[in-house]
Each structure stands twice: as C-alpha cells, then as structure tokens.
Amino acid sequence: MPYTPELKKLIKRVEKTRPERVERKKKGEEFPALSLKEREDILKYHPDFKDEGRSEIKVGSSKGYKISNEIVDLLHAESRVSTELLDLSNPDYEADVLVIGGGGAGTSAALTARENGAKVILATKLRHGDANTMMAEGGIQAATKNTKDSPYYHYLDAMGGGHFTNDPDLVEELVNGAPLVIQWLEKLGAMFSKFDDGRLKTMHGGGTSRKRMHYAGDITGAEIMRTIRDEARSHTDDIKVLEFSPAVELIINKKGICSGAVLYNLETEEYIIVKAKATIMATGGSGRLHMQNFMTTNHYGATADGLIMAYRAGVSLKFLHTVQYHPTGAVFPEQSEGLLITEKFRGAGANIVNVEGKQFVYEREPRDVEASAIIRECIEAGKGIPLPNGKYGVWLDSPMIDIIKGEGTVRKEFPGKWILFKRYDIDITKDPMLVYPTLHYQNGGLEINSKCETSLPGLYAGGEVSGGVHGENRLMGNSLLDVTVFGRIAGEAAAGFAHNKYKDAKLTLEHVDKYHKELKREGVDTKGRVSPMLLPDYSNPDVRKRQLTTQYLGTMR
Amino acid sequence: MSKDSAPKNKSKKQSEPIHDMVPIFLMGKKYDVPATLTIQKAFEYAGYQLVRGCGCRGGICGACGTVYRFPDSYRIEVGLACQTVVEPNMYIAQIPFFPANRAQYDLEKLEPTGSTVTALYPEIYKCVGCGTCTRSCPMDIDVMEYISRAIRGDIAGAAELSFDCVMCGLCAARCPAEEAQYNIAILTRRLYGRYIVPGARHLKDAVENIKKKKFEKGLGKLKKMNVDKLKEVYNERETEPQFGPEDWEPENKDYLVTK
Numbered sequence: 119m120p121y122t123p124e125l126k127k128l129i130k131r132v133e134k135t136r137p138e139r140v141e142r143k144k145k146g147e148e149f150p151a152l153s154l155k156e157r158e159d160i161l162k163y164h165p166d167f168k169d170e171g172r173s174e175i176k177v178g179s180s181k182g183y184k185i186s187n188e189i190v191d192l193l194h195a196e197s198r199v200s201t202e203l204l205d206l207s208n209p210d211y212e213a214d215v216l217v218i219g220g221g222g223a224g225t226s227a228a229l230t231a232r233e234n235g236a237k238v239i240l241a242t243k244l245r246h247g248d249a250n251t252m253m254a255e256g257g258i259q260a261a262t263k264n265t266k267d268s269p270y271y272h273y274l275d276a277m278g279g280g281h282f283t284n285d286p287d288l289v290e291e292l293v294n295g296a297p298l299v300i301q302w303l304e305k306l307g308a309m310f311s312k313f314d315d316g317r318l319k320t321m322h323g324g325g326t327s328r329k330r331m332h333y334a335g336d337i338t339g340a341e342i343m344r345t346i347r348d349e350a351r352s353h354t355d356d357i358k359v360l361e362f363s364p365a366v367e368l369i370i371n372k373k374g375i376c377s378g379a380v381l382y383n384l385e386t387e388e389y390i391i392v393k394a395k396a397t398i399m400a401t402g403g404s405g406r407l408h409m410q411n412f413m414t415t416n417h418y419g420a421t422a423d424g425l426i427m428a429y430r431a432g433v434s435l436k437f438l439h440t441v442q443y444h445p446t447g448a449v450f451p452e453q454s455e456g457l458l459i460t461e462k463f464r465g466a467g468a469n470i471v472n473v474e475g476k477q478f479v480y481e482r483e484p485r486d487v488e489a490s491a492i493i494r495e496c497i498e499a500g501k502g503i504p505l506p507n508g509k510y511g512v513w514l515d516s517p518m519i520d521i522i523k524g525e526g527t528v529r530k531e532f533p534g535k536w537i538l539f540k541r542y543d544i545d546i547t548k549d550p551m552l553v554y555p556t557l558h559y560q561n562g563g564l565e566i567n568s569k570c571e572t573s574l575p576g577l578y579a580g581g582e583v584s585g586g587v588h589g590e591n592r593l594m595g596n597s598l599l600d601v602t603v604f605g606r607i608a609g610e611a612a613a614g615f616a617h618n619k620y621k622d623a624k625l626t627l628e629h630v631d632k633y634h635k636e637l638k639r640e641g642v643d644t645k646g647r648v649s650p651m652l653l654p655d656y657s658n659p660d661v662r663k664r665q666l667t668t669q670y671l672g673t674m675r
Numbered sequence: 676m677s678k679d680s681a682p683k684n685k686s687k688k689q690s691e692p693i694h695d696m697v698p699i700f701l702m703g704k705k706y707d708v709p710a711t712l713t714i715q716k717a718f719e720y721a722g723y724q725l726v727r728g729c730g731c732r733g734g735i736c737g738a739c740g741t742v743y744r745f746p747d748s749y750r751i752e753v754g755l756a757c758q759t760v761v762e763p764n765m766y767i768a769q770i771p772f773f774p775a776n777r778a779q780y781d782l783e784k785l786e787p788t789g790s791t792v793t794a795l796y797p798e799i800y801k802c803v804g805c806g807t808c809t810r811s812c813p814m815d816i817d818v819m820e821y822i823s824r825a826i827r828g829d830i831a832g833a834a835e836l837s838f839d840c841v842m843c844g845l846c847a848a849r850c851p852a853e854e855a856q857y858n859i860a861i862l863t864r865r866l867y868g869r870y871i872v873p874g875a876r877h878l879k880d881a882v883e884n885i886k887k888k889k890f891e892k893g894l895g896k897l898k899k900m901n902v903d904k905l906k907e908v909y910n911e912r913e914t915e916p917q918f919g920p921e922d923w924e925p926e927n928k929d930y931l932v933t934k
Binding site: 119143144146148154244245247248252253260261262263264265266267268269270271273274275277278282286287290293294297298300301304305306307308309310312314315316317318322327328329335337340344345348349351352354362384385415417418451452453457458465467482522533534537538541653655656657658661662665 | 711712713716719720721722723724725726727729730731732733734735736738758760777779780781782814815834838839841842861864865866867868869870872873874875876877878879880881882884885890893894897898902905906908909910912913914915916917918921922923924925930931932933
C-alpha cells in the first residue's frame, strides 16, 4: 500500500526542512545529544516505567521480583507434562551436550562443544536457524581497529548504554571476545562488508564512541546465522539437529546435575527424553509475548521458553524488569508493522522528525532514550504523524542518506529494506519511512557468570535468554556479539563439564513437582495455564469460538 | 500499538465491519479474508495455527516459501507468505520444506575454484538453462546466472549475486534438473568469504593484542571504578566524528595500541 494522499501532504513538510537538515549534517552539526540527567527525565516515558505493566513473582528463587505481567503469567503456570506419566529410565537420545535452541547462541555453542570433543544434540522449536539472530540487521560490535579503538572503549560504551548496571565480568568477556569471534566468522567464510584490501567496514551505532559496528549489507544476522548453520551441517556426525522439537522441561538427576531435557515433537505430539551430561539453554528472547500490547520485531518462536524451564529448575532471573523497545519499527504499511528498521539508517545520517518536519531528538541516543523521546513526541507533545489505523508514528528521513553519501547508497547499504518497501510502492530513497518503537530485545534473563554457568550444575546459558551483560539496556551490535561470544564460552564450558565433572545418577523431574507444590502453597491461581508457551496464538478468535470439540475420541483431534 | 497479528484486537474486529474482503483458496479451500493481509496472516485469519511455514515473519528466514496461481492463468507464481499480500482468487499452497541435496565438506580443505563446486555438486551440469529458478525466486535473485557463474568457476560472481538468498528452497522445488541451487550458493559464498576476499590485517592485530593482554590494565581500571567515576570517564570519552575519515585518530591514545 503506497502512502495515502494525507500522508503525502505531510511528507511535503519533511521535504521543506530537509535541505537545511542535510546542510547541518554535512557540516557535522548534530542535534544536541541529551545529558545523563536529561536522559533520566525522558526515560519516564519508557514502557518499563509503567507500574501497571509489571507484577511480582510469587514463587521460586526470584520471588518478589517485579517483571512484565506476561512473563509472570508464564511463571505462574503449570508444566505441560504430567511428571508421573513420563518414563525417564529409557532416554530416546543420549549426548555429551544438549543444546536447547538453534539460533546464534545455540549454534555457536554446538560448534564449540564439538571443537572440544563433545557429541552434541541440538534441539530447536522450529527450523535450525529460525531465531532472532537471523533477523538482526545492523551489525556486530568489536574493537578491531586498535589505532582508534580498543576493548577499553567498547567496555565504556556498553556500560554507559546499560546505565552502568551491567555485570563487569560479563562485559569484559564480551569486549575481549569480540575481535576473536569476528576472526572466527571471517574464517568460516562470512561475507562481511569490506574494503578492497580486506579492511572491515565499520560504522557507528547508538551510544558508540568509535565506529566498530561490522556488518554484512543489511542482513548481518542472517549472514552470520546461515554461515554457522552451514558449518554445523558440515559436522552431522557430531552435531545431531532435532527440528520442531522444543524442550518443555529440564531433567535433573539425583545428584542435582542438569542431565538433559524433555522435548516435545510439535508434529506427532510425542514427548522425547534426551539424556545429556551437560545442557546449554539458548532459547533466546520473548518479544512474542507482546508486553504491554506492543508490536514486536521478534521471531515467531520468541516466547521465553528457556526462562520458564530454567526458573522451575531453580535458576534466578536478572534485569528482566527492563525490556528493550527498538526506537524504529515500521508502522506503515500495516503489513510491515513491527518490522525492524535498523539503526544503521540513523547511523548513515537519517534524521528522526515529527509531523511538522522538525527534529526533536538526536538520532543516535541509546535505544531506550531514543524510544522514549519518540513515545513522548507522539503521546505527550501530540506531534506524531497520524496513521490511517488511528495510531501514530514519526518520520525516519531516509532520503537524506543518498543526498549526503551519494545516490545509490541506500540501495547498496540497505538492499533488503529497499526491496521490501518497493513491494509496497514506497521508494525509501525518495520518501521517508514511518516508524514507532517496537518490542525488540529481552535485556535480562537467566543469571550466569562469565563461564556461562548457572546456579544449577551442568546447566549453561548464553545469548538473549541470559541476563547481565547488557545491564538495563543493550547497545546496537552487542547482541550478535553476545550470542557468538557467550555461545562459544557456553559450548566450551559445557563440553568440559561433560568430560570432567558430570556424575551419573537417576533422572528425575522432582523440581517440577516441587514448583507445582510451591504454586499451590503460595495460593497462585494458574487459571489453567501451562507453560512454556512454545508458540503465540495468532489464529482468528472468531474461528476459535467455533472450534467446539471439547472431548476427543477416536482419530480426530 | 497493535501487534503483528493481534489476538487482543478481537473486540475491535468484531465491532467494526470489515470492508474489502477477498476470496482466496488455501490448499484449494475457499476463505474470505481482509484484502490488506499477507498470505501468512490470511492463513491465521482463516483459523490455522501455523507450525510449519512460519518463521521470522519479516522476509528474511525463508521458512514460508509459497506458490500460488490465479484461475485464468497457467503461471505458477511464488512469494514469501509473510511478505505477499493476498489478491482475489489466489490458489495458495505453502512449501515450507523441500528435500534438497547438501554435500558434506570441510571448508578448511577446499579450494576456491569452480572444480570444487562441480565436484561437490556434479548435478550442476544438468542445468538446462530454463530459467525457472530465477522466476521462482521471491528475492528477485538471478539464480540461473549465479549457477552458470559457478559452473564457469566465477566463485566471486556467484557469491555476490546470491548474497540476498534466504534459502527458502523454492528454486530447488521447481528445478527440472533437480538441483539445490541455494546450497550451491552458500558454498560459493563461504569459499568467497574465506579464500578470495583478503583477510583483515587490523583484525589479526587486534586478536594478537588481546592475546598479549595489552588491554588488561585499562580494563582492570574500569572494572574497579565506582559508578560516579565511571560516568565521568564515560562522559569525557572522545567520539569519532560520524563522517570523519577511516584513519581518524583520537587525542588520547593511552588505551590504544599505536604503531
């Protein structure tokens, strides 16, 4: 759907102010960035600060912690399986290391566990590679240019972005591991954007002090994901992949060691027992829970499964009180709603402007600050652009990029988005895009240390499911880095545990029974809910109402 | 904000009459759906809970390859279900999985030549040049052209041309020569990235510097700082100008490795 006549009229206002804004940009005159104090003030508009959006967890190791209602609901729910019906004595599969999740973290972990001599099973809910990693567009941070940058500055930027709440040990691992994973990926044949002499192209992202964002066109995550997936497929003897088989509970043995998981075959609806000497949780994020009813950039399977399973097994949660809203999700046309418009557009020079065509915020503030400023502009200042569906957005002035950097830049640097909008009859080199904050990233998650160990022996976690490395807010380009750095650490650590520390004992699901008892004791009304959620329900509610079968007999479900 | 497909919007859906409904045929069965929906959302509107054929919902993961045609046309059209808007009387079938040959290889033992590709995928010579693959690509990639470049040994060309491939498999599903073009494509891209594009010298140096622990002291200092001091250092850090030259250097070089 192309822009409506009303929107086209409003675009004229953006065009009117554009030449002056371009001139300023060319001179290096930026819209003033907010001070730390001003940032604090504007953050009050962030959805994280809405008290009605959160509630207390009533059971488990983080009891009393207030986080998103949507996650609490899943924690206040029962297991999908009746523990007494499962026979754990005859596992269907055995492995040294079980990796739960087939995205960037899980695949990196599987490859590294294999390098360290482990036989691996990788279980994933959908296809191998169906994950938020695949969708990450912008880039991956690493201080690879030591004449102007070093892990020192990368550390500083990450801490500042996270409001100085990040776990210092984890950040240290992240920034030191960064150049190493870029080298690893280069060796695996990932096609990073480079100069002819092999130097990696790098650019700024929100909150970076040096240009250290490496990228592969505007599909950096997809390039990384398909490359490491292809590498995993080169080692099918050592890495067995079970697709459409999400984990639903962890298994803990009588010696208190995490010893695998119960999987669920989404097609045959069987439960499958995998016994493993070490287990890695790499299930990613939770955008598909649609916190506070926001749209999301996330993958179909991002439903917080790993948080739920590991929490039942006793692992604490950290930094889940903050959720990252990407400042620029598409809001027009409707079928593109929620789609990520990478920060690189702003890095390349595109301003954010309101209905009057005026700039109201520096376009490279940290994500939570940028998102808050946009929400305030639309909701409080009333200067958002009204959309045909009654909602609001602001302009992302993409045509500036070609004017500043030369014609063809947008097509070359953002081929994916250019094609996408062309399908809707919108030429983003001529007309700006309409954007609004969209649910993007789970800043927090399972508590881990710098070896990716959780409090449960034999259970490791890495990537979006874990919390601490980004503190209360993640910078662009640190998530692809997180999944590869910590995926690799988890893989190595888990292989080490499997070889040296694992002790065999009877498998149990006693922790699940214990959790159920605690729910009862605390008087939590589960309202018949079961979790993990596995997939969001987008099917038509009117059709659901007509699905009247209440009991199943015979062959049809 | 509403969501991707908002279940909680149901009250709104019921109170407002929906205009512009169009008939479509999912696996041959007729449903009336709102004209603005993508094929993916049309499946859900019809009542499907998708398991197969749905991934990123953003046109990059390749899970939702779909074929369709119109009653008065013999042509098979293709698209990604999450990106293609429904049109009246579309006959739609999803192809979320299509079996395809993938050769086993160890990238470290390969040479970036055409004969590597043809040895691993000898069926590449069966290409009859019909161009069905190119017409079947929802990403508008000239598939036949990159295959012919791979046959000619132009690894770089095949890699560059196939860069936007989402590996949905529609090319392989329709190829009369039974090729798995997208698997050949990723082989060429990895050969290109690994062997043909020069390695980054500065990356090698950076890794060396970390291994020699050249930044340990600076990082140790930061880790020990209290938050107020850290904020001070953060606020005072120099920022590389956005449109500055690649060889820009900061004033303070204490925590860098200069040549």
